[in-house]
Amino acid sequence: MTDSLPPQYDPSTVEAKLYRWWLDRGLFRPGPGEPYVIMMPPPNVTAQLHMGHGLNLGIQDVLIRFERMRGRAALWLPGTDHAGIATQNVVEKLLAKEGLTRFDLGRPAFVERVWAYVRETGDTILEQIKSLGASCDWDRTYFTLDQGLSDAVREVFVRWYEKKLIYRGKYIINWCPRCLTALSNEEAEKEEVDGKIYRFRYPLEDGSGTITIATTRPETLLGDTGVAVHPKDKRYRKLIGRRVMLPLTDRSIPVVADLAVDREFGTGAVKLTPAHDPLDFEIAARHGLAAIDVMTPEARMAETVPERFQGLDRFEARKRVVAELEALGLVERIDPHRHAVGHCYRCETVVEPRLSDQWFVKMAPLAKPSLEAYESGRLKFIPERRGTEYARWMENIRDWCISRQLWWGHRIPVWYCEAPRCGAVSASRTDLTRCPKCTGPVHQDEDVLDTWFSSQLVPFSSLGWPARAADLDRFYPGHTLVTAPEILFFWVARMVMSGLETQKALPFTTVYLHGTVRDTLHRKMSKSLGNGIDPLDVVAQYGADALRYTVIGGLAVGTDVILDPADLESSFSTGRNFANKLWNMGRFLLSNLEGPVRPLAGKAESAVEKSELALVDRWILARCETTVVEATDAYENFRLNDAAGAIYRFLWNDLADWYLEAIKPRLYGEQAGGDVARAVAAQVFDVALRLLHPIMPFITETLWKRIPGRHPDWSISVAPWPRSDRRAADPCALDEFGALQELVGAVRSIRAEYNVQPGHAVRVFVTEPGEKVQAAIRAMRPTIERLARLSALSLGNGTGAEAEGGAHAVLQDGTAVTVPLGDLVDLGKECARLKAEADRLDQLVGGQEKKLANEQFVSRAPADIVQKERDKLVQWRDQIAVLADKRGRLGCTG
């Protein structure tokens, strides 16, 4: 068996093949049973896999595999998002290389071009996801532009339109002058920038003076249609109702009074540009002031401004306006000013607030039940604090601008009647060719819907809704949603709203928001910064298991994952080494498990009797039980790093370092009980592999399949989850074996201290052993001798040979350990070592005596705590006494 397994694990020879095998066996399709559903956040169809995906997908796969093994009908549903702006941008960039724009192609040809691109590259991200081992049900893969999902979009749009939840109107929206489309509030990301605040004087029309306004965007001056002041502002009261000349133009504009003006800010006088500022728009509306749009869609100055400004970029125009005002002596002051400015979340261009006709979803009615779901506890967030963010957003919700001036996406299903007398506006589930009211000719709205309008529906649209579908009945509502906090509002909140509105049920009950993958400077990994780590490189170099172990194991709930792109080795070697360790544990065990292995429990004749178990067997079984309980609890509560840690420690520090080493003589027939050891080892290894499988699916499957007695068709991915067995919990075994470990450790330390040759066996005298040490020696003497490399272990009486020059250690319970090393021992050094140890204990004792002498402590602290502290004091004094005795015998001075 060993011959067929090389000493180093090579994931590349295993993972792809194994993944294929899982798929062929249909193991990722939900079986019978109680459903457990996770909707994968659909990656953009043009996306390339990055570490953020790695983290996100890793977590989901752990959860879905865990529940699958627990017998749930686990469905992890994958798909891709058509990603309106992002995809259109990608294809437009490709066109630009050919010197073309989308307008050169025209809409139908451009859309066809995007489809061609998507058909060609759309599967890339899905294939990349597979290389991570993601156990999705690929048979159900969707794309948000699929017919069924498009039907869902229209169904929801028309329903909401009919319910008056969707409306069209002229409002100030966020406009990206590069993407040439409106953006929602969420898509316009506020960023603090260092700008300037300018104070300009506007002369009164009658020449009797000036009024000074403050602005951060001088170029919008050209679109001013008024100046507003607070009605109670004494400085300006007498100016209300009068008119000022708008500099650089020949227009005069009124001074109005409005409560929305903040007297404290700036000069207390606001210039009103209703077409380019939401507040100005509101104020202007109240006072019947016109709005003048002074910019083109590209944010160049439009024909509505004086000719010399026309065509200038807005920032050029800003300089020009300031310069001209300066020349006119109308600039009072320019001060630095830090403020938040909206940026396009796709291209980071500074967003221009702009007045235009757009479609909106009325959010308040949808938000109400969504907030209620959270407040009643039906919807939970992990970590909890994310819930308050969600609630605050719901409470302050604003209407959602859903129209986008793009060509790629779901076209708004609204048709306008062209008959002059009718002019009906009709929303329809099916394409219209004539007006339903007057049968006149119609044309469809030019805009498409925000991508998130369709992705908010995937929890049910991907299951077949609005058609009647068995999947929908079975898998809606789902359970856990795992995503990055960035899209809490974009996506998560809206899924909740649309789910509650259309399905009358929450799409999921728990939202797990994980952290962000960052570099060592805590910067988000991104292409533009060049600080990314390509997960595919990691998979190729270290294996998917290593990648998964790294991101899962280094991840406390809700915290960021910091990785160093310049040093993959330090990040991923732990996972790779762990896989390799497992591989070699497997090689060792499997080569020793040939032939029948006795069952550990059950009615079979050959079943191992409890009385046959050695101390070390009972110990590893107890540790295994502890690990089952810890890991299961951790998985259940999303503490995946705790699960990973508990399993790692069990496998490496307990099973490999101690148990396997301890049973070697039994396996080799040098000691009795080999068949029991094999039975125990097989059992705990099996259990641990199953516990680890959600995190490291490939290596665990590879090894698990090789355990003798497995049917070749069995897969660990659907093996039953290990059950806790209280009978295996054996505190006595844990204590006694713990004493054994301490004893062995003490001898090893002495050996290292004195540079004893590793091959050289030493004698050891143990005097005044504590109960546990005695029990351990009684039960496991040959094992101790082996692990500590002893030629003999004698229970001495504290006199005679063992008292002569040797190296000494004192265990916690006062057991004295003496290793006679003859000439090797440097007496001075030994005395110093013992003294240092005694001094350390003296300090502890000092503190402890003080603590126990404190009346307050003794009377107020719980009795069991006090007793524990007393025990400690006794123990330490004991150790000190033994140390003193040793030092006396060695003739130490000082």
Place this chain on the structure above:
RNA sequence: GGGCGAUUAGCUCAGCUGGUUAGAGCGCUGGUCUCACAUACCAGAGGUCGGGGGUUCGAGCCCCUCAUCGCCCACCA
């Protein structure tokens, strides 16, 4: 401008409701190619738990405050 989180070993992080001598991985030092594994084994060094104050018999953990970093929200032009 509001709200929230973080600050523990050189690095990345654990440390659950306050009560063992504060832990892990990597890195570092010393020793080993011991018949599963040098991607390993054994031993070890390294921390006044960001500063200050407080509550308590007892604080890494609770409270206040300061500092630094980060996140979310926000129509003060």
